[in-house]
Amino acid sequence: MAYSWFKAFHIIGIVVWFAGLFYLVRLFIYHVEAEQEPEPARTILKNQYQIMELRLYRIITTPGMIVTVAMAIGLLSTEPEVLKQSWLHFKLLFVAILLAYHHYCGRLMKKLAKDECRWSGQQLRALNEAPTVMLVVIVLLAVFKNNLPTDITAWGIFGLIIFMAVTIQLYAKKRKRDKEQLMAQISQVPQEQS
Ligand code: HEM
Secondary structure, eight states: OHHHHHHHHHHHHHHHHHHHHHHHHHHHHHHHHGGGSOTTHHHHHHHHHHHHHHHIIIIIIHHHHHHHHHHHHHHHHHSGGGGGOHHHHHHHHHHHHHHHHHHHHHHHHHHHHTTOOOOOHHHHHHHTTHHHHHHHHHHHHHHHGGGOOOSHHHHHHHHHHHHHHHHHHHHHHHHHHHHHHHHHHHHHHHHHHO
């Protein structure tokens, strides 16, 4: 019974953690792109994003991570023999990368607050795909365990995920280009009229 409780809250923790990780980097994108706005909008937006990022990181993302890990420890202490299974070793490798990503997001947040972040909006969009890959791999390992499928269906799903990630990147690029063209057209109108 305890095992099921730990597993239920392990999954709840994962949902909260990932909601935080996904939204955090999206806020970083808005934060970086606010640099292109004229004053005073730029300062107001940057200050607002900074507050939102800090609250999201402290109140949602980090507690989500703590619940996930604490419940995982609960699962392992209830059934320690799981520790000998190879799927868990692979899973722990990806979880370690995810924890490093979480920590790196915290560092990026501090750099943004000090105006020292060198990432562009486009690079941050690409970075925001990393937890998606991590999520897919870790959940597949947790569900299929040592019987992870390697057949055509599995590769099809993998290909679809890559296709979706690339499409999102290309669409974001197109939207940015369209916006720049529109801004250029708008700035030309008063000159033509005068
Ligand atoms: C601190 C690192 C973690 C450890 C030690 C750990 C360990 C475990 C264990 C022992 C189970 C129970 C397996 C079972 O009884 O079937 C489990 C379930 C699960 N874990 Fe984790 N986990 C960790 C982090 C994560 C993360 C980060 C995710 C998601 C990204 C995740 C996703 C899942 C899922 C979806 C299940 C349910 C699998 C099922 O019932 O079929 N885990 N985890």
